Amino acid sequence: MSEAKGQPGAVPPRGAKKxxxxxxxxxxxxxxxxxxRLDWLGIDTSEVRSNDRKLLFGDVGIVTMRPSDVxxxxxxxxxxxxxxxxxxxxxxxxxxxxxxLDLRYGxxxxxxxxxxxxxxxxEALRRLGVIxxxxxxPKTAAAYFERTGRQAEIVEVKGSVxxxxxxxxxxxxxxxTATGTTLRENGLVVREELFRSTARLIANPVAYKLKAAxxxxxxxxxxxxxxxxVAR
Amino acid sequence: xAILPIPSGTRDILPDEMRELSxxxxxxxxxxxxxxxxxxxxPALEYEEVLARADIGARPAYRVVDDHGAVLVLRxxxxxxxxxxxxxxYATAEPPLRFGYVAPVYRTVRPxxxxxxxxxxxxIELVGSPSPExxxxxxxxxxxxxxxxxxxxxxIGLGDAALFPRLLSDAGVEGEPRRRVLRELQTGDFxxxxxxxxxxxxxxxxxxxxxxVARLRGGPEVLEEMADQIGDAAHGLLRLYERLEAEVxxxxxxxLGLARDLGYYTGAVFEVYDPGLGTPLGGGGRxxxxxxxxxxxxxxxxxxxxxxxxxxxxxARNGTGS
Numbered sequence: 001m002s003e004a005k006g007q008p009g010a011v012p013p014r015g016a017k018k019x020x021x022x023x024x025x026x027x028x029x030x031x032x033x034x035x036x037r038l039d040w041l042g043i044d045t046s047e048v049r050s051n052d053r054k055l056l057f058g059d060v061g062i063v064t065m066r067p068s069d070v071x072x073x074x075x076x077x078x079x080x081x082x083x084x085x086x087x088x089x090x091x092x093x094x095x096x097x098x099x100x101l102d103l104r105y106g107x108x109x110x111x112x113x114x115x116x117x118x119x120x121x122x123e124a125l126r127r128l129g130v131i132x133x134x135x136x137x138p139k140t141a142a143a144y145f146e147r148t149g150r151q152a153e154i155v156e157v158k159g160s161v162x163x164x165x166x167x168x169x170x171x172x173x174x175x176x177t178a179t180g181t182t183l184r185e186n187g188l189v190v191r192e193e194l195f196r197s198t199a200r201l202i203a204n205p206v207a208y209k210l211k212a213a214x215x216x217x218x219x220x221x222x223x224x225x226x227x228x229x230v231a232r
Numbered sequence: 233x234a235i236l237p238i239p240s241g242t243r244d245i246l247p248d249e250m251r252e253l254s255x256x257x258x259x260x261x262x263x264x265x266x267x268x269x270x271x272x273x274x275p276a277l278e279y280e281e282v283l284a285r286a287d288i289g290a291r292p293a294y295r296v297v298d299d300h301g302a303v304l305v306l307r308x309x310x311x312x313x314x315x316x317x318x319x320x321x322y323a324t325a326e327p328p329l330r331f332g333y334v335a336p337v338y339r340t341v342r343p344x345x346x347x348x349x350x351x352x353x354x355x356i357e358l359v360g361s362p363s364p365e366x367x368x369x370x371x372x373x374x375x376x377x378x379x380x381x382x383x384x385x386x387x388i389g390l391g392d393a394a395l396f397p398r399l400l401s402d403a404g405v406e407g408e409p410r411r412r413v414l415r416e417l418q419t420g421d422f423x424x425x426x427x428x429x430x431x432x433x434x435x436x437x438x439x440x441x442x443x444x445v446a447r448l449r450g451g452p453e454v455l456e457e458m459a460d461q462i463g464d465a466a467h468g469l470l471r472l473y474e475r476l477e478a479e480v481x482x483x484x485x486x487x488l489g490l491a492r493d494l495g496y497y498t499g500a501v502f503e504v505y506d507p508g509l510g511t512p513l514g515g516g517g518r519x520x521x522x523x524x525x526x527x528x529x530x531x532x533x534x535x536x537x538x539x540x541x542x543x544x545x546x547x548a549r550n551g552t553g554s
Contacts, residue, residue, distance in 0.1 A: 077510015094342055096511070098420035200423060206505045206512065208420075209389050209485055212449040 019043075019061025020214040021207070024074055024082030026067035027052075029178070030106045030199050034083045037103070038062070040225055041218070071095040071202065080207035081215060086197035087176050091137045098208050100219050103199040104226055108178040110140065110194040115165055116187055121172040125150060134164030134173045141174040144194050162186040241341040241349035249543075253352070256542055257334050259380040260354045264332030267373045269356045272331045274313040276338070277304045285525050286312040288495040293340035293349070306338035311496070311519065311534055314357045319526035327360020327530055334539075348540065355516065355536035362531040363468065363518055367500045368475035370516065370533045375480045377537070378504065382546055386506045386513070388483050389449075390472075391490030393497035393517060395465040399445060403438035417446055418491045446489040454486050462488070472500060496522045504537065508548030513541045 025034050025048070035045040043060050056063050063079055068091075070084040075095045082097075087110060089099060112133075114121050124131045130151040135141040138156045145152035157164055161175045162182060176197065177183055183190065201222060203215055238244070245253065261271065280295060280303040292305035307313055310333050322329055334354040341347035356373055358366050371388065378386050396417055400410050409432055416425035425446060429439040441461055448454055452473050459466040465488075473481055492501050492515055501517030516535025523530045 075510065096420075099423050102423045204510050205420065206507075206510055209449060209487055209503075209505050210387055210507055212485070216447075216449075 019059075021080045021211060021218065022061045022063060022078075024070045024079035024084075025062055025064045026070050026082075026084060027064050028067040029108075030067065030083060030085060031064075033105045034199070037083075037105075037222065037225060041221055068092070071097055074202050074204050077204045077206055079204070080211055081201060081203045081218065083199055084202055086195070086200055087137065087140075089200060089202070090195070090197070091140050093139070096205060098203040098205060099200055100203055100208075100215070101201040101222055101226075103201060103222060106178075106199040107196065108176050108198075109196050110137070110174065110176055111183075111190045112144075112172055112174055112192040112194065113165075113177075113183055113188045113190050114172045116189045119191060120165070121191065124171045131172055132170040134161050134170040135175060136161060137174060137176075140194065144174065162188060239349060241347055243348075253539055253543055256381050256539055256546070257352075257354060259382075260377050260537070261332070261334060263373065263377040263380045264354075264356055267330070267356075267369075267376070269330040269332035269358075269373070272314065272317065272333050273335065274307070274310070274317060274333075276306055276336065278307055278313060278316075279303070280305045282316060283307065283312055286315065286496065286522060287525060288312070292338075294338055308339055309337050310335055310353060310355060310536065311357060311522070314359075314534075315522050315526045315532075318359050318523060318530070319528040323528055328366070329359040330356065331359070332356045352539040353514075353536045354539055355514070355534055357532060357534035359523065359532045360530045361533070362520075363499055363533075364472040364475055366531065366533045367472055367518060368480075370535060371472075371476060371484075371502065372480050374502070374504070374516070374535050375483055378542075381542055383506060383542070385508075386483065386504055386545075387485050389487040389490050389503045389505060389512075389515075390469065390484050391487045391501050392465040392469060392499060393492065393501045394499055395462060395488060396442070396445065396491070398465070399438075399442055399462070403434045403442065405432060405434060413442070414491075417489060422446060448486070448488040450486055452481075452484075452486065454488075458488070469500065492517060500533070502535065504535075506545040508545040509541055511541065513545060514538050 025031065035049060038045050045060065048057050048062055048064060055065065063073065065073060067084060068088050070082040071088060071092050073079045074082040074097050085106060087108070121131045130153055132153045132155060133141055134155045134157050136157065138154045141152070142154050155164065155170055161173045164170045165173055165188065166186060174194065180190065201219065208215055280292065283292065283305060292308050294306040296304050298304055314331055318329060334352065336350050336352050338350050341349050356370065358370050361369065374388065396414070400413060405413060409428065413425060413428050416428055426443060429442060445462065448458065452470065455466040455470050469486065490501055490503060492503065496519040497517040498520045499518035501515070503515035504513040506513055514535060514537035516533070518533045520531040523532055
């Protein structure tokens, strides 16, 4: 029984039958730093690192997936806890998951960017009263323009967003940037910052109650690790 | 073959599944009847302005205008219609009153989430029995009902809807910041709550207590631990524990951060969890102010279970052969 009782750590000793928690890990920008944290917790991630086609690692309780799928799996209880970015959580704000801890790694910023020079977004607003904006984060972008009282037509794209303003598809983009390199290389400049994002630990609402001790232990250890800074 | 769709979030139930659902419903009805809860049915359609007296914040998802121009809504739960029944048809009856039901209710869905617009709920309402006796009775019936369906490993999270708002008042958090902090509690965003509380100019002790209470889960010992700091709520829940049989008490997990999304709860609140399902199977709590809005002021407590979720949890258990 998975009762919240006296389990000292989230991680069972090696060779134990079943891990206390199933952990959703995003294969993406946060992948390697997330695995570093799990190593630090004593979870053996060597197989996860060496096999990039396999998705489910039952022995260590890890499931790997596309970053934007992490809240889906955690909400449904297919994973008890998950690592994901605040950008993903903001875009999927209706997901019923607990956000337990700001892990502080994987920093990046959601920005509004346009081509350099005179601001074409401001010009479009002045002349047409509406900006066309390309993004992979349609809900985040729509909410931002609504909050700031500007009319925007959101164009959802799946691939490289930077292409959209260069081809005249839109006047501006809303996208996530870590270093700004890709924006710069495409002649784009940041006009506004929407919010800063970092990695977060999330939990399934039922697992959060039924596996309380294991999850609290995980949160405490990750919080401690956050203070000292985990090195490879 | 033509495709004749039905609305997303609705479904047809075929004989194999219906047989299993009926068995669950039958087991629940027997427990409700044995405990003295009379079965009741109310119309699926009601006048919007009548149900709106409940003032629970959430507006009904489906409304139609009838041929006389009156606005009708599909009920979103059974608690509010039963409050209406008590105030109108039992206006002078001697409490306590006990009602049980099995009925479909209607809610909005968010797209692509596998949510239901129409789903079957089974539950009870105990009207006129105050805390803690009434709450203890409702929890006992809830445990018996779940056991009768064959569910083995379920747990009931128990909290107090009045606790967190009161701690916010003690800390002097009012108005817009209060609304924001309560929202973080309701959505389970502890990172956001820590940030919100950090931005308020309140004593560190208050902020620490709020964060601790929001996350506090465990057995009755956590109540004794917190008794000095949260006073009434801890004593109230401990008095409730004292009245429970051991097998009911052993099912409970204290969860002081528990916040149910229906707006009418005033005291003890609970939610049912099973390891076989990632979402709660149902829940309930005390709603001591609701009946008064319909014209007969009586304390009340009740719960509702989602039959489909119960079925899924039972199937998951059998599937793993445990």
